[in-house]
Amino acid sequence: xxxxxxxxxxxxxxxxxxxxxxxxxxxxxxxxxxxxxxxxxxxxxxxxxxxxxxxxxxxxxxxxxxxxxxxxx
Numbered sequence: 001x002x003x004x005x006x007x008x009x010x011x012x013x014x015x016x017x018x019x020x021x022x023x024x025x026x027x028x029x030x031x032x033x034x035x036x037x038x039x040x041x042x043x044x045x046x047x048x049x050x051x052x053x054x055x056x057x058x059x060x061x062x063x064x065x066x067x068x069x070x071x072x073x
Contacts, residue, residue: 010070015070018066018069018070021069022062022065022066022069025058025061025062025065026055026058026059026062029054029055029057029058030051030052030054030055030058031051032054033047033050033051033053033054034047034048034050034051034054035047037050037051
């Protein structure tokens, strides 16, 4: 492969870094919603449902973000 052509594949370090960012985008809001609901309302089940709803919303956003992050230009 000539030196002037760039590789279209992501390196392992790029995949790990971008995957970690996406995992944080999914995990942190879900945990925060769960803990805040549990602490303020005192109901674990309601906290689990609110965490699940926030998790699903975060998954939709992370899907859109991953399409942009995991494609090398």
